[in-house]
Amino acid sequence: MTVIEQISVGLGDRSYPVLIGPDLLVMADKYLADLIVKKQVVIISDTIIGPIYQNSLAKAIMPICDRVEILQVPAGETSKSLSVLDKVCNDILNIGIDRNTVLIALGGGVVGDLVGFVSAVLLRGTQYIQIPTSLLAQVDSSVGGKTGINAKAGKNLIGAFHQPKLVLADTNLLISLPKRELLAGYAEIVKYGLLGDANFFSWLEDNWSGVLSLDKDKIIYAVKRSCEMKAKIVAADETEKSMRALLNLGHTFAHAFEAVANYDGQLLHGEAVAAGLGLAFDFSVIRKMCAKEDAIRVHNHLLQVGLPDNYASLPAGKAPISVIIEHMKKDKKNISGKLTFVLANKIGSACIVPNISEEEITSFFMAKGVNHV
Template structure:
């Protein structure tokens, strides 16, 4: 099967993302090329039984010493307690500076294992083998790692770029459909940010992305190219990288309101509703044609994603509840919010200083 290579040219920390169906079986030589003697695979208890042995064997065939450590699945695992367990597992496996931590899993495993790799021995190299669509198109690229604290999500972490990302699109064949859809919201986001042609492509090809045709590889690769371009311009989110937050100011608020209960809402579902709200808000501010907002909503709805506040199971409270939840977001400063708005599909921009009152009247409408 064809393999697509997406370079991430970050100077002395440059790395490649490989995208393709069936990459896992041939992962050994690519990982061994990094020159390590040993690797520890960090995974979770859903993904481990499916794929960890195949990966460990691929590494062992190249003469690497490979062990596996599995954590409990779910967002609650991005904790200080699991960080301690993972760091101890890395040390117990005698992983040295030149060796590797290999994250095999979704965003939870990638963020946690990446952070452990960033801090153990003041930094060991790590490889991402993302197993969710969300992780393949978003969290495995860009070097953000971390855990949650009682004060909020992702508040303790480090920038630590991977040495390699292997996105085997066949691994998504076992992913629950709901997780697949949630990741797809982030794919659509890249079109909405600055690539109208890619949004057109998504409208025409989304079925192939879901069914696992070559379109899936193309969607993952194109998303990685888009994310890599933003990360290379603004690695530490001092500027442009904020565009990646399109749909996320509303989305994060909905996640907070539903108490991060994945039975009610997962991240990508919050993003899908958030993307629709960001476009409708842009329309209400007179910035964006209504037809573009309608196209966004129609496309996300066609894939089965939620698109409206009324789609949140258990409801999302009053307008004030939503505003309160948004005010807790780190992007809020002095009565005004920074939003990512759009002049149309593929024409998003950072809009600082949006008065809370404008958001209130939009949400109340």
């Protein structure tokens, strides 16, 4: 008997369930039936995921639909662009839709962010469902309604908060995910333990190998606990006025490294986040906010699973301190030109620290061996 875990993102009349378990895709008709009013669906996927899963999904929902259309965008971060947004919107409009048409984002965070934004702007708002296929998307990007694309000036700068009607996180879909992508998604799971649940981090220290080998119970628990934590934070602060920023633990570092690496696939988001988590704990130790033993545990775990844990072990994204800081200055959390970081008091407790000067972060980077010029 397969256990399907269900959690709810509590946002009043915009609340929605997140279902987690194996074989959800092939039983999608059961979960989508009540949502597909007009019986018209557009599945949007990418050129890697589409060929693997789009036909199974179309076949599963055919009995509850009059019409199922399928679109694909190129795989990779470049699809979060104005040109792809333009093409997808026009392709969908050419199909002939109305506000009751349901869009399904079948893919990783790229497809999810893009389709969510298409759904937010098309006809001034349509409905969409997330079927996340990467671990990162299952534990993070599919939940919470942050949608968007990248601008020339930076990542995720064009977007909207627009919540899906349902998230179906089918853990069987992770079987085809490349190992490096799986590991990158695992970094976001570690992040949840570090920012708010020390027991979960301890559980990961004991069970990481089962999670990464996709042991059924362990991967379901890891995805469920991550989604539970994200759902709770999103319900309390949907539009990131306060505590939602805690989800950015490690991300001020990570986003800067990703910008340096040019989003060309040499540095995955989760890898940058892993290094950012190690650095956030080191920075917290230097600021005397956090015990050194906690930072050592964080580094040990990241190294044990095979993730980068600091600047030196980044596979790409390295630059002189001034260049990294220029990217950090574009972070949406900054206030009045001063850097804001999410740091840690201990494992399981993160906090937002504003007013960090360039001098302080420069001397931290110098202590870490980053080139000054």
